[in-house]
Amino acid sequence: MTLPSDQAMGADRDRLAGRLAAALNELTDVDLLLDRILSDARSLVAAEAGSVYLKSGEDALVLAICQNSYLERIVGGRGELPFLNYIIKLDRGSLAGYSVLEGEPLVVDNTLDIDPDAPYQHNTAIDNSTNYVSQAVMTLPLISAPGETLGAIQLINPLDEGFRVKRFTGEDLAAESFYVGIAAKALAKSMMFRSMAVRSVEVVSAHDPQETPAHAQRVACVATELYEHWAARRSVPEGERLRILDMLPLAAMLHDVGKMSVPTAVLTKPGRLDLRERALMEAHVLIGARLYRKARTPLDRLTFQVILDHHERWDGQGYPGWVDIDTGQPLPGRAGPGGRVQGKRGGEISIYGRILAVADVFDALVSRKTYKDSFDESLSIQIMEQESGHHFDPEVVESLIARRNVLRKIQERFPDHLETSELAGEAPLSKAPVAYPAFKY
Numbered sequence: 001m002t003l004p005s006d007q008a009m010g011a012d013r014d015r016l017a018g019r020l021a022a023a024l025n026e027l028t029d030v031d032l033l034l035d036r037i038l039s040d041a042r043s044l045v046a047a048e049a050g051s052v053y054l055k056s057g058e059d060a061l062v063l064a065i066c067q068n069s070y071l072e073r074i075v076g077g078r079g080e081l082p083f084l085n086y087i088i089k090l091d092r093g094s095l096a097g098y099s100v101l102e103g104e105p106l107v108v109d110n111t112l113d114i115d116p117d118a119p120y121q122h123n124t125a126i127d128n129s130t131n132y133v134s135q136a137v138m139t140l141p142l143i144s145a146p147g148e149t150l151g152a153i154q155l156i157n158p159l160d161e162g163f164r165v166k167r168f169t170g171e172d173l174a175a176e177s178f179y180v181g182i183a184a185k186a187l188a189k190s191m192m193f194r195s196m197a198v199r200s201v202e203v204v205s206a207h208d209p210q211e212t213p214a215h216a217q218r219v220a221c222v223a224t225e226l227y228e229h230w231a232a233r234r235s236v237p238e239g240e241r242l243r244i245l246d247m248l249p250l251a252a253m254l255h256d257v258g259k260m261s262v263p264t265a266v267l268t269k270p271g272r273l274d275l276r277e278r279a280l281m282e283a284h285v286l287i288g289a290r291l292y293r294k295a296r297t298p299l300d301r302l303t304f305q306v307i308l309d310h311h312e313r314w315d316g317q318g319y320p321g322w323v324d325i326d327t328g329q330p331l332p333g334r335a336g337p338g339g340r341v342q343g344k345r346g347g348e349i350s351i352y353g354r355i356l357a358v359a360d361v362f363d364a365l366v367s368r369k370t371y372k373d374s375f376d377e378s379l380s381i382q383i384m385e386q387e388s389g390h391h392f393d394p395e396v397v398e399s400l401i402a403r404r405n406v407l408r409k410i411q412e413r414f415p416d417h418l419e420t421s422e423l424a425g426e427a428p429l430s431k432a433p434v435a436y437p438a439f440k441y
Helices: 006-024 030-045 069-075 095-102 125-130 170-207 213-233 238-253 257-261 275-290 298-309 351-366 377-386 394-402 404-413
Strands: 047-056 060-068 087-089 106-108 137-145 148-158
Touching: 006 030, 006 170, 030 047, 030 060, 030 148, 030 170, 030 238, 047 069, 047 095, 060 069, 060 095, 060 148, 087 095, 095 106, 095 137, 095 148, 137 170, 148 170, 170 213, 170 238, 170 257, 213 238, 213 351, 213 394, 213 404, 238 298, 238 351, 257 275, 275 298, 298 351, 351 377, 351 394, 351 404, 377 394, 377 404, 394 404
Parallel strands: none
Antiparallel strands: 047 060, 047 148, 060 087, 106 137, 137 148
């Protein structure tokens, strides 16, 4: 593959700008959006590498995502790059910090030639850990509104047609400034959606201490990993796969939103529930589903399905089953013996419910609860395997096992003691990024 000429790139930029503006506004998931922003920003200037730093609190920047075509070829993919969640102090001493605090782009032709008296210097920690040289660096602040800076995007080592590092041009800066302005507004909207989901989970957590925002975030990340693996095995078309991956994290976070109506005494009872208490507990599925019964958007419809189906079982012994969500009575033609509600079974359960069932129970097993200590990973996996074909879809359990190394990282990334601000968009997730193949060679 050859790189486009400067003239061709200039023509492509005009066409690309309109497509980018529309495409960014179609995404709601922070992580997918970050990946898309960085991939397309690199494409605009043929940058070999890039990164996005997001503000975390008032005094830190977190490396939310990084891409490096050279290193990706060596390590075999972005999921193995070693420096996600790298944290630097937010001050004018770094290129990213300077750009964020000054609110202005910063272009460095050669990081090795920065004047020692300049207020900023290139942080070589990442370069040193990978033996990669970030030579030419363009840093632009992500300004979503006047006085609101989300972080910064860095583009590293633009390449000419011979794959040699060249300087950034004035045209490069103009194109990126236009694009990053659009990107920052789209990112702010995406962060707002995540923040709203986290706040909803906080309301639930006030009733049920087990349903922490960190638990909801872990379940969302695990569910996303499981869907991605399942969809790849099923050869789900890329457009459909990306559409679901964009919505599933938010929908999954809200899977237990109906628990806000369950009495706290029932939610926190350490022993076995009696029949009345169990009925109150199981009602949270219908109560949550009712919030989304008049779904107006694809995200609402997916959230409705996730909430309604995540306690169904593969063997048909789950709940709420084939029921009218308003009355709790069996749907016409779906009553079982004695007029009882029949549970959904096997493929009658949406794939999203089957995935959430696995993600939710697995997190409960490996987490400490009021009624149990945490189980180690091996025991938890063993339990999930034993319930394969009974409680769980066997194919989804296979995806869980295949992704167990990534799931371990998710558990480490989101311990229950995390502050809510660290889950509401100010810090990145650690799920494997979904690649938008924009600039590859």
